[in-house]
Amino acid sequence: MTRLRIGMALGLLFLPPLAGAAKGVDSSYSSVRAEDCHEVPDALAHSLAEQGVQGQECPGLAGWRLLFLNTDERSWLELRRDGARWSGADDPAYRKLTGPFANIGGSDVVEWRLDEAGEPRALIFRAAVPKADDPVRNDSVLFVVRLDQPQPCLAGRASSNEAARALADGPPTCLGEPAP
Template sequence: MFGGRIFGYLATVFFVLCQGHAYAAESKLRSLYTTLQKCKSVERLQLPERTLGQAKGSGILRCRGINGYSIYVIDDDPRSWLVLERDNRLAPLDRQMVSDFKIGNFPNVAGSKNVEWRVDRHGKAVGLIVRVSYQRSDISANSPASQASALFAFDIRDFPPSLLGIAQNNAEARELLDKALR
């Protein structure tokens, strides 16, 4: 009888551990990358609240994303930011990437080569990570040390996307998304 209880207990523990492992494997996200280089130039972009057009010192590029997403890089010298497009709807990210940017001056994504998409086990895009370069405000602009960057992590399950946080490295940015998207 005592041996039967131990066997039953061990079988239950084994079952729970296997289920926990299966759940962790199902919820794990992976990364795919698309380029912000070699994108098509666009003359005009009609946003919900305003129209953007190319002008001297500015530009609009349309880059391919994944899962039906497109990414527009809006280069509004000396700042740049992104607009996401999905299902013919546009989500400007200028508030998160420029207006609310408090860690330095002149936030810029135009120099970024890639964006990182976090996808679920079905291959559906659920998160976006993009590097934003900026000029540190606590160091002279003439110093090479004034150049810095941070990674913005966006939850893109809903539209418009929401900024989950800003990280200093890829592991931190992925962790922000992975925790929020479980």
Template sequence: MKSLPLFLLAFACLLASAPAAEPQPDSEFTTTDPKKVKILEDSAREKEPEIDHFKHLCPGLAGYQVIHEGGDLRSWINLIYDGQKTDLMNDTLTACPGQFPAKANNVVQWRGFRQGGRFVPYAIIYRMRSSADDEKQTPLETLVIIRLDKDKSRVVGHLAAREGNEKAEALADKLCKP
């Protein structure tokens, strides 16, 4: 019976020295729904706009603000961190095949870890839609991946939306996870 407490003590020491399980990536979501964001500018509110245009301040996470903006039938998101805007327009539009790429829905997916009761994001995934250069103007959808790095955040990947969100999440985790 004396060996049982010694065995339990040794087992407890082994457990205490075992490495903690690595946190698993998770997702949170924010919106770009014009009914739920701050409208900074919008040609729909102008009497005779020269061209369609808008800029909406949308909720973000972990100190990031999302700017959904666009014009001339195109739209994308940019980020603001600590007052510094990151312009992602060119890289986003380049990542999308076809004509007139625009944000396809009101969802912004944030990838990150839960640490100490809070969510710490490292990537954004969002859906873009454009029209193919064919007779039917077939819709094309692309999932765009942004690596979060404060004011140095950038587009690091994209894939056809038909490949699925799971592949986009795996790519975001591979390219962006710290």
């Protein structure tokens, strides 16, 4: 029995790394709690107010601005950096997966997945999405936005942290076209 355990342990040492596993990938976290965010600049606040939207800017990373935006019915995130932009309000793939009344929630933080150089490659966040069969109740779903594309794009949704990280760390993929 001891020989079997030793043999199994030695065998595990020589297994190839998991396919698709990214080397050197790490995470950083930002809070989206209201008390950790601040008012958006006046010009942006005015533009948002004209659309019936309120917002706060939360701590971003590596030049990425993280906006927490909301109306009476729903809330979403928007990411901006150097002319690149992704918004849950504008991405058809995100809206298709969430329906009209999704809200950011279930976690006070977002997870930035970093590449080997420490640059954000993806953002993972949690949203409360109305259940298809009972819209009064919500499912808690993780969404992954790829940031390592010319324009950020939705990579997909996941039901666990591990699945969301695998999506974020895997080959760059987008659902549909990147939002304008």
